[in-house]
Amino acid sequence: MSELAHPVQAPAAPLAFRTMPDVLGGRYCIECLLGAGGMGTVYRARDLLAQQFGDPQPYVALKVLSEAYDQSPDASALLFNEYALMRHLHHPNVLRHFSFDVDTAHQRVFVVMELLRGPTLDRLLCEHPLGLTWPALRDIALPLLEAVVHAHGRGVLHGDIKPSNVLLSDDGVRLFDFGLGRAEAGTLDGLAHVSRNRVNAWTPGYAAPEILEGAALTRAADIYALGCVLYELASGKHPFNRMPATHARPKRPKNLPRHVWRGVRKALAPDPGKRGISAAQLHEALATKPGFWG
CATH class of the missing domain: 3.30.200.20 (Phosphorylase Kinase; domain 1)
Known part of the structure; x- marks a missing residue:
């Protein structure tokens, strides 16, 4: 922290x-x-x-x-x-x-x-109401995505990805607070099965619409939250004004390359079946130079 x-x-x-x-x-x-x-x-x-x-x-x-x-x-x-x-x-x-x-x-x-020095991402966003520059955005987004790629690769879902759960420490970016997370089938099967719905601690602005409707946590829900965070990094604003996603279509932030926007737009789809992108693919999009995509 x-x-x-x-x-x-x-x-x-x-x-x-x-x-x-x-x-x-x-x-x-x-x-x-x-x-x-x-x-x-x-x-x-x-x-x-x-x-x-x-x-x-x-x-x-x-x-x-x-x-x-x-x-x-x-x-x-x-x-x-x-x-x-x-x-x-x-x-x-x-x-x-x-x-x-x-x-x-x-x-x-x-x-x-572990105890680390540094602010959380939400504090940085307060200091940049128009969003971050593309280089500054990449410096935060790439390690954040690497953390999620690792977690998903190990069968672990976060469940509450949001700016206040991303620490910008002196030693680099840290994702924390997996309190609403869960292990996918076949991973840590001996853990107790407890109801997260009774805890009712989802963050509406970043929880995927299906989660707020009572559906089980999936990778697609983490992807939606990542899409919200990436959009906010680029524009300084939440894509849906921190409300659950609707049929509104947020516009591409000016400092977000078009090839990255295509991935972020998929991540923000209200329908989980239309979020046809993984954390690894989002990472690949941010890590690739725009010229490669045309």
């Missing part, structure tokens, strides 16, 4: 922070709140064991369940599933998860993750 995400200090911290113990699992000293999402809250913490052994950077990020979900068995299973999905991935553009732990004394489950 981002160390520059305006950590919240007492007394302005919300209830979730005030009710957190000072130390989780007898090892992780909570220092500040980094951010909160649909079902998870993330803190910066100091690993006391690593510090004891002289680690000069003993800091990690801890993800715990938000107050609204910390008593839900489904939410606890979802948090473990997220850790299992992340453990299945090994890519430089995917945020690393170190361990899943239970603090029995405080009845808390939590995930230990």
